[in-house]
Amino acid sequence: MIVSFIKILLIGYLSFFQADQPTFKGGADALNNFITSKTIYPGFSKNNCIQGTIYVSFQVNKNGEVFGAKVNKGLGVDLDLEALRLIRLTNNKWEVPANHNENSRLIIPVNFSLKNYGCDSRSGDEINKSIALYQARAALEKAVTNYYRNKEQGNASDKNEAEILQLKAELGFDDSFIANKLKDAKKMIKQGDKAGACESLYFIKYIGSDVANTLIAENCK
Structure with a gap:
């Protein structure tokens, strides 16, 4: 059986856990596990061995609701849409400090990779x-x-x-x-x-x- 494994990297995410910033309930590991469990690797990218990191920025209001999500840096394929969908799924899963500025934007890099899927030979x-x-x-x-x-x-x-x-x-x-x-x-x-x-x-x-x-x-x- 061919299996695809999806690894979500949280490069730079630790900066989100500084004072006055919203934090994902349970911390970075919980966010990593959440995104990994919810990821549906898009068909076109999976079939064509497209992998990479998609940077999604978003805002969080005082109720922990995600809004204003957008792809800051993507690949121009269906991975962009999946990364955006995953961040929107974190809605209501954020702990927000009282003095948080809702105008500030957080950025999460979501890395998609395929292992044991015959992609190593693709140039x-x-x-x-x-x-x-x-x-x-x-x-x-x-x-x-x-x-x-x-x-x-x-x-x-x-x-x-x-x-x-x-x-x-x-x-x-x-x-x-x-x-x-x-x-x-x-x-x-x-x-x-x-x-x-x-x-x-x-x-x-x-x-x-x-x-x-x-x-x-x-x-x-």
Whole structure:
């Protein structure tokens, strides 16, 4: 069995535990364990051996709620979105000192790495090409999702559907892709991350599949 191991590095995180800064309940080890347990390694990056550190900055209010999260430095692939999702999941898990300035931003570097996954032979050039491919796919994916959004509203032309079906085939939006996307969405629901799950479920819907409709009705109101 091929297994992927995800290691979360908290480089520089110790500075967060100084006075007047919010601290994750249980400390740095608890944060590390939390992120590790919640990580769902994104499909494109896993399949293309893309690894690296994503720096996410965010703010914490007096109630320990996370807001204003954004990627400060990423790779421009789906790892960025997963790192951002993980930090948002820490909502309400922070202890906040009374004199904390809510305008200050914390930065957590989240490191994604794959072990025993056949990635050792991948060159830096191959990985960079994969990153460029991901970014090029974004516009094509948008063309597909826009078509099905318009179709739902009765504004899509049937004569264009053959082109969209060809585009879906080129993008690999097949039954296996949809099944994996649905599996990840179900994991997010179990984690209590309905926002992340609904994003994935609606993506499935708007690439022309109805397999997510029941979960959308149950979780995405």
